[in-house]
Amino acid sequence: MKKLTILIVLALLCLKIPLIAQENQILSALKIGDTIPDINLTHILNYPSKKAKLSDFKGKVIILDFWATHCAPCIASFPKLDSVQRKLGNEVQILSITNETEAAIKTFLERYPAKYGPMTTVPQITEDKVLHRLFPHRSIPHYIWISKEGTVEAILGGFQFKPEKVEKFLKEGGLGELPVKIDIDGNIPLFSSELLPKAKLEDYRxxxxxxxxxxxxxxxxxxxxxxxxxxxxxxxxxxxxxxxGLKIISGFSDKSLVIQPKDSLQLFYQKGAMPESDWIYANDYSVDFIVPKRDSTSLFRQVLAYINSRAPYSANVVNRRLAHLELRVTDKKALLPTKSDLYKNTLYKKVPGSMIAGPTRNFVSWFNEHFPDLPLLVDRTELSSPVTIRVEQQVSSVRELNDLLSEQGLMIVPSNKQVEMLVVSPNPKL
Structure with missing residues (x-):
């Protein structure tokens, strides 16, 4: 009996050794030109079997699509990936890769058609560890292109993936000169390194x-x-x-924004001019702005001035006389007591709701979003401490809201004074 037990244990160990070996042989990340090992794929959905090997797709170009259920651009790319798979399935195999659990992805896929449209047919590799170690990354979507011979041909970001590039790759055997996606750490100054003497840094933009x-x-x-x-x-x-604008103008909302003119191709996408993804790729902006702490009170005005000095449009805070609404304090003694230091605002989710221990500007921002057809509401309370405001029933007018606010020491009144507006216009300097 003991001999039989020992043999069973040894047999189980032998089964486990290849898995351990596979884990150990993928400690180093792969780069373009490297050959990918024939790894085991498990926890597969949208596929005839729960298990497979990369070699099962020998003779096809393999595209690995790293994604997650919280990534909106990843989900938005599913129809595009599905279209490529359906059209070029004899020569291409797309595999979507996630480290989320099989159960979570199964639930997501069950709900997918009702929320997003036709069900994706691309196989889903769930609970993955191996491929994430082979191809570490910070941002998703993250695409790896593998040739029919098993070599890594491209490492691309979401906006770089286009169906026509897949067809070009099949015809020409290459993608030409494409930038390799390199993950950027947003927690340090952009494109800096460990050589940057951060302790001595005074200004970075x-x-x-x-x-x-x-x-x-x-x-x-x-x-x-x-x-x-x-x-x-x-x-x-x-x-x-x-x-x-949100940081400079109290209670800022889209109502505080004046755009002249509104038809700029550099501010807004115009349908038909080019594919929307191409327009976004060309018109995204990034800014990193660091100043001494003594300039903290004017930080966002400095940031805005810096953007204005570089961009084709500029935005300026301008006082304009405008018919608007004002939130005022009518009775400080009637203000609701704020017992908690923990800010909570449920108004954005639903009404009835409340804002607890929050600045009045946040209530003003909610009003301007919740009532887009009413005049701009401006904060004139002059309250510096957090307040609690409750909206305990559905409201459809200022009058109904005032019936609730009057019991809390607040009131919304019409005004025609000057208010701060953010005026966006073509940059005369550029």
Whole structure:
């Protein structure tokens, strides 16, 4: 009996050894020109079997699509990938790769048709570790192109993947000169390195036009012992202006924005001019701006001035006389007590709702978004401390809202004074 047990244990160990060997042989990342090993693929959905090997697709170009359920651009690319797979399936195999659980992806795929359209037919490799170690990356979508011979031919970002490039690759056997996607760490000054003496840094600013592959659209606050700043990556110019406006003008919303003219191809996509993805690729902007801490109060005005000095459009804060609404305090004693220091705002999700321990400008921003057809609301409360405001029933007019606010020491009133507006216009200097 003992002998039989020992034999079984040895047999199990032998089965496990190839898996351990596979884990160990992929510790180093692959680069263009390297040959990919014949690895085991497991936890597969949208495929006849739960398991496969890369060699099962021998003789085909393999495109690995790294994605996640939280990545909107990844999901938006599914129809494009599906179209390529259906059209060129005899010569190309697309494999979508995620490290999320099989159960999570199965649920996602079950809900996919109702939310996004026709079901994707591309095989889904879930719970992956091996391919993520072979091809480490920070941003997604992340594409790896592997030749029929098993060599890594291209490492591309989301905007670089185009169906026509796949057909060109099949016909010509190459993609020509394409930039290799290199992941960018947004937590350090853009394109800096360990050689940058950060402790001595007093000022750092860079500005890019065009999509930066290797990093998604994002916001990265900059803060050190001596400096403060902000970094925005892969945002449209109009959105950079809006983000500055949110920091400069209290209660800023789209109602605070004046654009002249509105038909600029550099601010807004115009259907038919070119594919929208190409336009975004060309008109994304990134800015990284760091200054000494003593300049913290004027940080976003400085950022806006810097963008204005580089971009084809400029945005300026201008006082204009305008028919608008004002939020005022009518009775400080009636203001709701704010017992918690933890900010919470459920108004954006639903009404009835409340804003707890928040600045009045956040309530103003909610109003301007919730009532797009009403005049601009401006904060005139002069309250510096957080407040609590409750909207405990559905409201469709200022009058109905005032019935609730009056019991909380607040009131919305009409006005015709000057208000701060963000005026965007062609840059006369460029």
């Amino acid at each position: 860079v500005f890019f036009k065009g999509r930066l592959e290797g990093i998604g659209a994002g916001t990265f606050p900059r803060r050190s012992a001596n400096t403060i700043g902000i970094c925005w990556t892969n945002e449209l110019l109009i959105d950079l202006f809006k983000m500055c």
